[in-house]
Amino acid sequence: MGLADKILAWSELPRWRESQRQAGRRVVVTNGCFDLLHAGHVTYLEAARALGDVLLVGLNSDASVRALKGPDRPVNPETDRATVLAALESVSAVCVFNERDATRFLSLARPDIYVKGGDYRLETLNPDERRVVESVGGRIVLLPLVPGRSTTELLRRLRSQPPG
Structure with a gap:
């Protein structure tokens, strides 16, 4: 399967999930x-994929990234971000969604396992997202973050570099 085949249009998600x-x-x-x-x-992503048979990544659209992270983000447009994710062996499919939260995406994705990073706790997870996952019989797994590795930290270091 080519990487372009791994990028699902919103309308393809229910059929893919079925x-x-x-x-x-x-x-x-x-x-x-x-x-x-x-x-x-x-x-x-490797650790998430190891929890099941396939890994579906819901990717925030450019508009939703701006709403979440501010006007200077994203650095890379959604088509580029989707392509890079789809190129990873651990990623089975990628689907872009437009909302700030993943509730609508999760209602179509119907996860058996929903994975979030260790910066979340069950108590801090979006309650609507949690409700959707639990309503389809899915379980939530929180994976630890890799210390010192974040996009925010990477951007901070890049901005502090002298030109040239």
Whole structure:
């Protein structure tokens, strides 16, 4: 399967999810901005994929990243971010969503396992997202972050570099 085939249009998501169910595959779902892919992201995605048979990544659209992170983000447009994610062996499919939170995306993705980073706790997870996952019988797994690896930290270091 080529990387372009791994990028799902919103309208394709329900059919893709049903095909995974029919094949008896356990679907792991995560979501995020994945703006500047770094070792923390790759480690996290590998660990998430190991929890099931396929990994679906919900990718925040450019508009939702701006709403979450501010007017200077994303650094990379959603098509580039989706392409880079799709190129990873651990990622089975990528689907861009437009909302600030993943509730609507999760209602179509119907995760068997929903993975979030260790910067969350069950108590701080969006209650609507949690409700959707639990309503479809999914379980939530929190994975530890890789210390010192974040897009915010990477951007801070890049901005402090002298030109040239």
